[in-house]
Amino acid sequence: MKIFEVLQTNEEVECYSYGDSRTFDIELETTSGQIVGQIQCVASDNNGDALFNPDSILDDATDNDAYEAYTVYNIAIKPQFQKQGLGQKLYDAAIEQAKLYGAKYFFSDELMTVDAKNAWIRLSNRYDVSNKGHKKVITLSESILNEYDESKMVNVQTMLQTLLNDLPDGIPTPNIKIVNNRSANWIGSCIWGKDGKNSTISLQKSILFDEYTAKNTLAHELCHHAENMLIKLPWIKEHGIPAYNKYHKTLFPDHGTYFFQFAKIFNDKYGKDFVTEHSDEKDLIADFDKPIYVFMVKGHSPKILCAKSLTLTDKIKKYLLKKAEGSDWKLIETFDRKFSQLPNIGSGLGSYPTQIMTDKINDLWNNGKVVFSPETIKGVTIAPEKFYIFMTKGFNGLNYMTVSTGIPKKNIDFYSRLKNQPEWKLVRSDEHDLAGLVNRFIHLDRQPELNEVFNDLWNHGKVIKERG
Numbered sequence: 001m002k003i004f005e006v007l008q009t010n011e012e013v014e015c016y017s018y019g020d021s022r023t024f025d026i027e028l029e030t031t032s033g034q035i036v037g038q039i040q041c042v043a044s045d046n047n048g049d050a051l052f053n054p055d056s057i058l059d060d061a062t063d064n065d066a067y068e069a070y071t072v073y074n075i076a077i078k079p080q081f082q083k084q085g086l087g088q089k090l091y092d093a094a095i096e097q098a099k100l101y102g103a104k105y106f107f108s109d110e111l112m113t114v115d116a117k118n119a120w121i122r123l124s125n126r127y128d129v130s131n132k133g134h135k136k137v138i139t140l141s142e143s144i145l146n147e148y149d150e151s152k153m154v155n156v157q158t159m160l161q162t163l164l165n166d167l168p169d170g171i172p173t174p175n176i177k178i179v180n181n182r183s184a185n186w187i188g189s190c191i192w193g194k195d196g197k198n199s200t201i202s203l204q205k206s207i208l209f210d211e212y213t214a215k216n217t218l219a220h221e222l223c224h225h226a227e228n229m230l231i232k233l234p235w236i237k238e239h240g241i242p243a244y245n246k247y248h249k250t251l252f253p254d255h256g257t258y259f260f261q262f263a264k265i266f267n268d269k270y271g272k273d274f275v276t277e278h279s280d281e282k283d284l285i286a287d288f289d290k291p292i293y294v295f296m297v298k299g300h301s302p303k304i305l306c307a308k309s310l311t312l313t314d315k316i317k318k319y320l321l322k323k324a325e326g327s328d329w330k331l332i333e334t335f336d337r338k339f340s341q342l343p344n345i346g347s348g349l350g351s352y353p354t355q356i357m358t359d360k361i362n363d364l365w366n367n368g369k370v371v372f373s374p375e376t377i378k379g380v381t382i383a384p385e386k387f388y389i390f391m392t393k394g395f396n397g398l399n400y401m402t403v404s405t406g407i408p409k410k411n412i413d414f415y416s417r418l419k420n421q422p423e424w425k426l427v428r429s430d431e432h433d434l435a436g437l438v439n440r441f442i443h444l445d446r447q448p449e450l451n452e453v454f455n456d457l458w459n460h461g462k463v464i465k466e467r468g
């Protein structure tokens with residue numbers, strides 16, 4: 001009896017999303033990497049008719065265009081994992097993803113199996129489900145939670161006008177949508193129809209209670225909007241949409257020269273790194289009730305140098321341990337979102353020229369809640385690291401590997417979709433110390449001294465995933 005395999009092994013299942021806004025897959029995996037189930041959805045029109053053949057979408061493409069609806073293309077749960085509510089979990093994740101891409105409707109597939117019919121009956125207890133032709137459809141309205149005190153919300157329209165005045169003339173006022181989607185990984189987005197229609201900027205309600213975050217997120221989206229209106233639109237008028245579709249990835253990368261041309265206007269006025277490439281991602285600011293950990297170092301100059309982390313992982317502790325000798329530092333906890341603009345710990349240290357930031361930094365150094373100092377970090381023990389090694393094997397044997405400390409979804413996704421791919425495996429090692437090789441691209445031809453280690457891993461390592 002394998003029916004309750006997931007529960008018996010006490011493994012959690014996690015959802016991973018692959019693909020782009022034209023077609024996406026959600027995979028449900030156990031923590032050890034076993035695939036439990038999968039749902040594939042494709043962008044469709046508002047009758048639920050697919051706009052693409054999901055199998056013909058190229059592997060390397062990323063499309064961020066918005067589509068009105070998504071339709072389930074297929075859904076499957078491995079037999080031994082059925083009847084545990086995992087199907088509902090897959091639907092939930094797919095519905096969330098469709099919302100993230102800005103869709104209004106989520107359709108069932110046309111051929112509804114008995115299982116699918118039952119699944120949709122259960123979905124109708126939790127979603128707004130209706131019938132359209134042979135299909136079921138969910139209307140994806142944004143749920144508004146009442147947990148916010150709206151009187152304390154920033155005035156988005158006033159903020160928008162202020163920021164628009166900073167930008168060159170001739171930019172229309174974009175549409176603004178306030179959404180409340182706590183599971184999204186973005187706090188702002190800018191969607192544009194490229195048919196000349198205005199951009200729509202969406203902002204998460206949760207950020208509208210923090211003046212600084214609201215302002216720099218809106219500014220980030222306005223840089224996209226400005227590029228859409230002042231740069232891309234005239235280009236399309238001259239060259240047409242087919243040419244745009246063909247060349248836009250090279251001519252207008254997501255956060256390219258044009259984006260930063262506008263970002264510079266805001267950064268000159270509101271401070272360095274006010275708008276960055278990532279300033280509309282949730283990871284950067286974390287939940288508002290979670291602290292930001294600020295690593296502060298007093299060097300030779302009077303300036304205090306800083307970096308931040310949103311979590312206190314073993315990796316961070318390891319970094320601090322290395323710094324324990326010979327420098328005057330503190331790791332301090334703060335809830336002030338202004339510190340979210342600091343570089344991440346490990347990717348450099350920043351010093352900030354503005355007086356406001358200097359005052360804040362000095363205050364944090366003198367009065368902040370110290371989590372670790374050079375003395376206290378020495379007593380901390382850190383669990384040995386697990387390494388994941390992604391390996392491919394060609395005709396001549398093992399050829400390249402990458403080592404990471406988490407499951408490298410990108411590689412797996414890439415290789416699982418390519419036809420005629422080489423043999424590949426993702427294995428885990430708890431024994432070999434591969435710390436020095438993490439995030440490096442290793443060609444065994446060029447590093448024969450590693451041959452033995454990797455051959456051993458290929459033959460005896462714990463396989464997380466492999467081709468087929």
Ligand SMILES: [Zn+2]
Binds near residue numbers: 224280
């Ligand atoms: Zn952006």
